[in-house]
Amino acid sequence: MAKNPLKIMDTILRDAHQSQAATRMKLEDMVPVLPLLDSIGYWSLECWGGATFDVCMRFLNEDPWERLRTLKKGLPNTKLQMLLRGQNLLGYRHYADDVVDAFVKKSIENGIDVVRIFDALNDPRNVQAAVSCVKKYGGWAEVAISYTKSPVHSEDYFVKLSMELEKMGADSICIKDMANLLLPYDAYSLVKKLKENVGVPIHLHTHNTTGTGDMTNLMAAQAGVDIVDCALSPLANGTSQPATEAMVATLQGTSRDTGLDMNKLSEAAAHFRDVAGKLDINPKVLKVDVNTLLYQVPGGMLSNLISQLKQANAEDKYYEVLEEVPRVREDFGFPPLVTPTSQIVGSQAVLNVLSGERYKMVSKESKGLLRGEYGQLPGTVNEEVRKKCIGNDEVITCRPADLIEPEMDKLRAECKEKGLGHSEEDTLSYALFPQVASKFFDWRDNPHPAEPAAPAAAAAPAAAAPKAAPADNSPRALIVEDLTGGNF
Numbered sequence: 001m002a003k004n005p006l007k008i009m010d011t012i013l014r015d016a017h018q019s020q021a022a023t024r025m026k027l028e029d030m031v032p033v034l035p036l037l038d039s040i041g042y043w044s045l046e047c048w049g050g051a052t053f054d055v056c057m058r059f060l061n062e063d064p065w066e067r068l069r070t071l072k073k074g075l076p077n078t079k080l081q082m083l084l085r086g087q088n089l090l091g092y093r094h095y096a097d098d099v100v101d102a103f104v105k106k107s108i109e110n111g112i113d114v115v116r117i118f119d120a121l122n123d124p125r126n127v128q129a130a131v132s133c134v135k136k137y138g139g140w141a142e143v144a145i146s147y148t149k150s151p152v153h154s155e156d157y158f159v160k161l162s163m164e165l166e167k168m169g170a171d172s173i174c175i176k177d178m179a180n181l182l183l184p185y186d187a188y189s190l191v192k193k194l195k196e197n198v199g200v201p202i203h204l205h206t207h208n209t210t211g212t213g214d215m216t217n218l219m220a221a222q223a224g225v226d227i228v229d230c231a232l233s234p235l236a237n238g239t240s241q242p243a244t245e246a247m248v249a250t251l252q253g254t255s256r257d258t259g260l261d262m263n264k265l266s267e268a269a270a271h272f273r274d275v276a277g278k279l280d281i282n283p284k285v286l287k288v289d290v291n292t293l294l295y296q297v298p299g300g301m302l303s304n305l306i307s308q309l310k311q312a313n314a315e316d317k318y319y320e321v322l323e324e325v326p327r328v329r330e331d332f333g334f335p336p337l338v339t340p341t342s343q344i345v346g347s348q349a350v351l352n353v354l355s356g357e358r359y360k361m362v363s364k365e366s367k368g369l370l371r372g373e374y375g376q377l378p379g380t381v382n383e384e385v386r387k388k389c390i391g392n393d394e395v396i397t398c399r400p401a402d403l404i405e406p407e408m409d410k411l412r413a414e415c416k417e418k419g420l421g422h423s424e425e426d427t428l429s430y431a432l433f434p435q436v437a438s439k440f441f442d443w444r445d446n447p448h449p450a451e452p453a454a455p456a457a458a459a460a461p462a463a464a465a466p467k468a469a470p471a472d473n474s475p476r477a478l479i480v481e482d483l484t485g486g487n488f
């Protein structure tokens with residue numbers, strides 16, 4: 001056994017299929033391999049949260065809570081990890097603290113051990129409530145820094161932020177490089193600095209979108225990172241994580257030898273090769289994305305821009321929009337480009353180009369961002385732009401969730417009155433995705449044909465993303481459409 005083995009979290013049950021196959025892996029395709037996965041000795045298995053919750057109900061007719069309980073039963077010896085978007089939980093708005101409390105409580109009760117919590121703006125106030133709830137209910141609070149590049153986001157900035165998050169109670173710090181922007185030598189340097197300044201374990205999450213993921217993981221391992229994220233090879237690489245087997249083999253016989261058994265990994269990979277064969281995987285997700293290296297715009301965001309421009313019959317404006325993105329980002333104080341800010345900045349760039357005048361048309365979400373409704377923007381906002389977008393509206397400087405009244409009692413009453421669901425878990429599903437959950441309960445709780453034609457799937461896009469003609473530029477609609485993208 002190596003003195004300092006590198007620990008591995010495998011993302012095969014969450015980010016891998018979210019990034020390559022629109023989160024469509026079904027529970028029945030996981031269950032047969034759980035005993036084998038459980039025997040491998042991973043630090044944790046990421047298997048819940050992110051887009052899985054929404055997709056379970058919307059497209060797979062699965063109860064996400066039931067999925068979690070089944071995974072827990074099949075994986076008694078491995079920590080189960082989930083991804084949580086801070087005060088947004090798994091939804092697309094800020095929730096009241098009592099919803100955060102109830103959601104975290106039920107997640108841990110039903111089987112989650114490690115909760116990775118992040119905020120798109122890296123505003124510590126947006127993760128605070130979730131961190132204290134995870135600790136209160138006995139979970140492991142892993143707080144993520146959303147990695148990005150900008151004049152504000154220096155190495156020093158991330159080190160200071162990590163120290164603050166450690167003080168807040170983080171049990172580990174994750175460098176969340178959702179767009180694979182963290183280059184190998186920068187990873188080495190950042191991890192070194194974090195190891196010098198932070199006492200809790202450092203966990204690296206990257207993707208292979210720009211083709212540098214394996215090198216980034218390896219350099220981080222050299223610098224002493226404690227845990228890295230990989231995915232079993234059948235759903236690895238491209239917009240997903242680097243392959244587990246490649247990392248394990250690379251480190252064999254070194255001081256960072258993971259100790260994982262290649263034969264077991266290969267046996268698990270054989271199972272997922274069959275599963276991957278059933279999933280709808282666009283070969284494009286495996287290509288090296290050079291535009292991201294050039295423009296530092298996440299891969300998922302580029303495909304969103306293209307689809308928005310297509311809808312508006314303005315594909316010829318692609319490069320103009322691509323150049324407008326960094327300008328909007330600068331005006332808005334350099335938010336990291338991750339859900340939901342990637343959609344907000346991207347859509348605004350499209351509006352700026354298509355309307356022929358910058359900020360002549362401003363989306364509701366851009367206004368919200370500039371009013372401080374998503375939290376504090378990392379850099380200085382262009383005040384001229386802010387004035388043009390929101391006039392004399394008040395800019396919030398408090399923690400956004402402080403302005404939200406408790407919601408749980410109201411939600412419980414609403415569910416009871418409408419006869420929706422029959423547990424606290426159901427109320428939480430409803431809290432996050434009211435329309436999708438209502439349809440799902442209706443299907444689950446009433447007699448239905450044995451082979452349903454996924455009613456939620458057929459009706460969902462219209463319900464979730466009301467189309468505003470001619471092009472729906474609503475960032476919310478785009479988030480729902482873009483459940484792939486390697487943006488998480």
Ligand code: CO
Pocket residue numbers: 015178205206207486487488
């Ligand atoms: Co990810």
